[in-house]
Amino acid sequence: MTQSASSVWSRQCGAALLVLAIVGCGCATALAELSVNSSFPGGSGKVVRIDQENQKVVLEPSRRPNRGWECWWYVRIDGATAGATLLVDVGDAPWATPERASISVDNKAWRFTKPGSRARSRIAYSIEAPAEQFWLAWGPPFTPADAQRLVDRSSKHADATAFELCKTREMRKVPALHVRKGDEAKRHVVWVQARQHAWEAGSSWVCQGLTDWLISDEERAGLLRDRAEVFIVPIMDIDNSAVGAGGKNQIPRDHNRDWDDKPYWPAVAAAQEKLRELNTEQRLDIFIDLHNPGATARHPYFYIVPRHLLNRRGQRNLNSFLACSREEMSGPLSFVGQTVESGSGYDRNWKRISKNWVSLNSAPHVVSVTLETAWNTPHSDAAGYQQVGRQLGLAVERFLRTDPK
Ligand SMILES: [Zn+2]
Numbered sequence: 001m002t003q004s005a006s007s008v009w010s011r012q013c014g015a016a017l018l019v020l021a022i023v024g025c026g027c028a029t030a031l032a033e034l035s036v037n038s039s040f041p042g043g044s045g046k047v048v049r050i051d052q053e054n055q056k057v058v059l060e061p062s063r064r065p066n067r068g069w070e071c072w073w074y075v076r077i078d079g080a081t082a083g084a085t086l087l088v089d090v091g092d093a094p095w096a097t098p099e100r101a102s103i104s105v106d107n108k109a110w111r112f113t114k115p116g117s118r119a120r121s122r123i124a125y126s127i128e129a130p131a132e133q134f135w136l137a138w139g140p141p142f143t144p145a146d147a148q149r150l151v152d153r154s155s156k157h158a159d160a161t162a163f164e165l166c167k168t169r170e171m172r173k174v175p176a177l178h179v180r181k182g183d184e185a186k187r188h189v190v191w192v193q194a195r196q197h198a199w200e201a202g203s204s205w206v207c208q209g210l211t212d213w214l215i216s217d218e219e220r221a222g223l224l225r226d227r228a229e230v231f232i233v234p235i236m237d238i239d240n241s242a243v244g245a246g247g248k249n250q251i252p253r254d255h256n257r258d259w260d261d262k263p264y265w266p267a268v269a270a271a272q273e274k275l276r277e278l279n280t281e282q283r284l285d286i287f288i289d290l291h292n293p294g295a296t297a298r299h300p301y302f303y304i305v306p307r308h309l310l311n312r313r314g315q316r317n318l319n320s321f322l323a324c325s326r327e328e329m330s331g332p333l334s335f336v337g338q339t340v341e342s343g344s345g346y347d348r349n350w351k352r353i354s355k356n357w358v359s360l361n362s363a364p365h366v367v368s369v370t371l372e373t374a375w376n377t378p379h380s381d382a383a384g385y386q387q388v389g390r391q392l393g394l395a396v397e398r399f400l401r402t403d404p405k
Contacts, residue, residue, distance in 0.1 A: 110381065
């Protein structure tokens, strides 16, 4: 290269670098602008304010009129600076303010943030941004696509078959799984369903833990498959789970107050029809409805049918199931024996609660319970919830060693 050619080159190069610097600088400014998005399956998050200068986001759950409690939130944050601290402030307590939020860089693997700081009805999480883009949620999300994936991959097992419980009122599929070894109908049937309340995503993780265990190579999972058929519905309220609504106390009816002779929700009607059939065949033994409870619960516990409604066999089976659960559900989210009767003193619509409806409409020996898995503890992450599910499966296996009929 000659002297003059070199200086032309360096002038051109310098100009090009200057242009690059301007473009780069423009990009950097755009990237540093925090933005919040919740327009994706299960997403929820109304932005109250974004303070760019102080890197603070003020959020609330999205407004979803008539679709139940506004407590669930799940957003994607863009424009963060990796490694920099930002503050995400959310309300209202108690339902929308878990001690720790859940954070993910790939929208798949979730971990907890540090505990937030509370001020009146709100909580502020101080977060070190793991990347320019990341996801933040009330708890580890579990969407209808996750339910479909769970059912699809489980149905590759020789003993499991996918089925569609029904279509929802908004014409979405309700994926479900039937686990049965061999072609013969089994003498014992277990029904497990989760997520009648859409915000209770943890209950679907419990359901996934149980399902994965049930079709695993573990010896006791095989023993349970030898003995019983299991029906599994990972999400009952698909519509609200799909749009990130809370669901609890939705209009016109709470999903778990819809269990009467004229259910409004197709998933309730479809479950009732199948449960009636199983009961008529004298095969139903256990019904388990999976939920998450109030913010102060530290351990999983069971809602049980008012004991005075149970005959001696029913009482004996319930006690035996609870004893097996106590033995197997050893934690870290452990069942320490707490139960609550949900009868007329609990709710005037108590007969329309699923596990009560099942008990009132099935043989006296049937064990019908609601498991409430604590969500506001350091162990209430996807791994902790799935461990509860596995241990619940072990409790079922132990209980069915003696014939409840
Ligand atoms: Zn619930």
